[in-house]
């Protein structure tokens with residue numbers, strides 16, 4: 001939890017908001033993925049590493065294909081954790097693992113949490129683990145000072161947000177749309193800001209926004225309210241095209257937008 005907290009606090013002091021960058025681990029394979037994440041770490045404040053899974057139900061076509069590429073290159077939980085520990089060798093930035101529950105269950109929940117901690121993971125996003133079912137997971141993760149990250153959606157009721165606030169760790173992830181991951185031209189800025197205000201009032205937790213963000217203007221249009229911005233599909237698209245220069249340009253323009 002420490003690295004994440006420190007990142008938010010330091011960004012706040014600098015008058016910035018953390019840029020959280022998602023990519024799928026081992027896309028297109030574990031070796032090249034290490035190089036991709038090294039590039040990402042030059043720009044991102046927090047890195048979100050996706051664990052490849054055959055049925056990523058919250059993901060749109062761009063990220064689905066990334067999961068497929070990674071799986072066909074032989075990715076599995078051990079290799080994802082190996083990748084994280086290699087990243088840890090040269091960066092102290094927070095690393096949050098995004099993984100569906102099934103592979104975690106198969107690996108063994110306790111073993112997974114323990115091995116993630118040794119690899120240098122700071123937090124977990126498990127999109128198919130609702131807060132009601134995530135109490136145990138949350139307790140275990142918090143007890144070793146890591147951060148469970150729960151999702152809130154535009155449809156979350158006040159009661160549900162209260163529960164989400166209790167089980168989540170350092171921050172909440174507000175999903176900007178009721179739908180799947182993927183780039184969007186425009187976002188419902190005012191509605192997003194109203195929802196995030198409501199979430200922060202009810203839970204007292206920092207709240208970041210993701211789903212659909214792919215341009216600096218998206219961040220600028222709602223700069224004041226969220227505590228951080230997540231970008232995924234736009235990044236994964238550059239990886240799919242193996243356009244590393246394009247990836248650097250994208251990340252540098254997005255990072256610039258997170259500075260006030």
Ligand SMILES: O=P(O)(O)OC[C@@H](O)[C@@H](O)c1c[nH]c2ccccc12
Nearest residue numbers: 022058127181182211212231232233
């Ligand atoms: O791809 P987008 O629309 O930029 O959204 C971020 C998202 O990719 C990343 O946070 C993520 C990837 N898979 C997820 C599943 C659930 C929640 C979040 C995610």
